[in-house]
Amino acid sequence: MAAIGLLALIAWAMYYDRSKTTMDPRFDHPWKLRTLHCLLIMTMTLVVVGQPVGEVSGPSSRFSFAVVLPKQGKILEWSGLCKQIELIRFMLNLKKARLHPGLSTEDLCFDGVPVRIYRPKAPSAGRRKGFVFFHGGAGMMGSIDYYQDVCSKLAKDSQTVLVSVGYRLSPEHPYPTQCEDCFAATVHFMKNSEVFGVDPSQIVIGGDSAGGNYASVIAQKLVERPDLPRLRAQVLLYAGTQAMDFNLPSYQQNATMPLLFQDSVVFYGLKYFGKSTSLTEDLLIGSHVPDEIRLKCDKWMRPENLPERFLRRGFRQIPAVPCKPEVYEKLPEILSISFSSLFADDAVIRQLPETFVVTCEYDVLRDDSLLYKKRLEDNGVKVSWFHSENGFHGVINCIDLWFLTFPAGVEILDRAADFVRSL
CATH class of the missing domain: 3.40.50.1820 (Alpha/Beta hydrolase fold, catalytic domain)
Incomplete structure (x- = not known):
């Protein structure tokens, strides 16, 4: 099951990246940037899915994928899944x-x-x-x-x-x-x-x-x-x-x-x-x-x-x-x-x-x-x-x-x- 879940996550990230982003053919490192972008999408997705229900309720609890998922970000922003900025700060602090x-x-x-x-x-x-x-x-x-x-x-x-x-x-x-x-x-x-x-x-x-x-x-x-x-x-x-x-x-x-x-x-x-x-x-x-x-x-x-x-x-x-x-x-x-x-x-x-x-x-x-x-x-x-x-x-x-x-x-x-x- 874990392997299937991982494959699904990778497939989702690749789909989003390819369908929502555009790279000029003259850019030297498209696959490297796409890989980085997909890793960001996967990390964001995992953190959102892993949020306990009790931590995401309330009118101030919001999240947006606007850095890596700007379009779909509005959906998650409105749905109040989790605190947007805190999530991104958490991700940055992993470095x-x-x-x-x-x-x-x-x-x-x-x-x-x-x-x-x-x-x-x-x-x-x-x-x-x-x-x-x-x-x-x-x-x-x-x-x-x-x-x-x-x-x-x-x-x-x-x-x-x-x-x-x-x-x-x-x-x-x-x-x-x-x-x-x-x-x-x-x-x-x-x-x-x-x-x-x-x-x-x-x-x-x-x-x-x-x-x-x-x-x-x-x-x-x-x-x-x-x-x-x-x-x-x-x-x-x-x-x-x-x-x-x-x-x-x-x-x-x-x-x-x-x-x-x-x-x-x-x-x-x-x-x-x-x-x-x-x-x-x-x-x-x-x-x-x-x-x-x-x-x-x-x-x-x-x-x-x-x-x-x-x-x-x-x-x-x-x-x-x-x-x-x-x-x-x-x-x-x-x-x-x-x-x-x-x-x-x-x-x-x-x-x-x-x-x-x-x-x-x-x-x-x-x-x-x-x-x-x-x-x-x-x-x-x-x-x-x-x-x-x-x-x-x-x-x-x-x-x-x-x-x-x-x-x-x-x-x-x-x-x-x-x-x-x-x-």
Whole structure:
């Protein structure tokens, strides 16, 4: 019976993966990614099936497969099978990340925010650079422990004192708690960097995905803090920078590319802000954008601002739809510069530090970062850019997964460390 059950589980995962996902034939590792995707589906299924009935009752007990099963996720979300975010956090915590032997770590609190400090054991002739890193996970998932392999590699290869920030997560701690925690930890480190052997003029901030969004917002906020040292640089790894248009070329081209689907971005964005996921369709078609905001920001959002090569692969221009004021009134914060950093004024953008931008070809957020890159360049900010031709969203979390390790993730972190080391 166990063997039959396992075969059925494998068959279900393979069926779902093949029927609900699309991979470009130019992607180098389709079967490796499909295997990873199927393992995620199988794990999710086993955990859901194994939930005791007494633990899944009640109106707040919900679950969605929206990361790996975005369509069917709505069914499970509505059915109240189990707590969605807690399940995904449980899965992520199964990963046991290793620490490089050339590093030491120390867990502290900066202004009440948990941090893990990575220090190279090798002696340094002078003060080192500092690197404050904010992990991804849609503001609801991820942790210092889960990102230890990423931070360990960055710290070792860049030879920096790296601070990994364990900000509080939504929905237990509503937006904008996450960015506020990251900002508080950054300011504390900037004020006390010399205690950790760091040159205060050589501090870099950065992150991946949602963490990259926080880094972009915090860099803008620090422009208004002349009492603090100027940031040396920011590192943005496939960062989200806008919530106005979810039909940019990269969203269309990678709509069903694992591990982050087009509708998953909106679904989890609404979860992050504590809003009803019934608004998903309204956001996907753009009915949440008032005319005045569209008029101001359209010049930064046009597809022609992207390199021509990214307009191929099936992109079609989708006309704007009329705004529904009642939708915008429910979530105005997603278009504010405290979340959509792409929309900051030129006077702020031109004061930002040197920036390293990473984009992935098979990532729905690719064009968010490309549009932000153009805004930086148009305002005279020095930008270094690395485009991962075989990268997908979340690939840096696949650098130590045995046969499921993806070279693109390793290369991205290598390039990021090289950038920081060369400053």
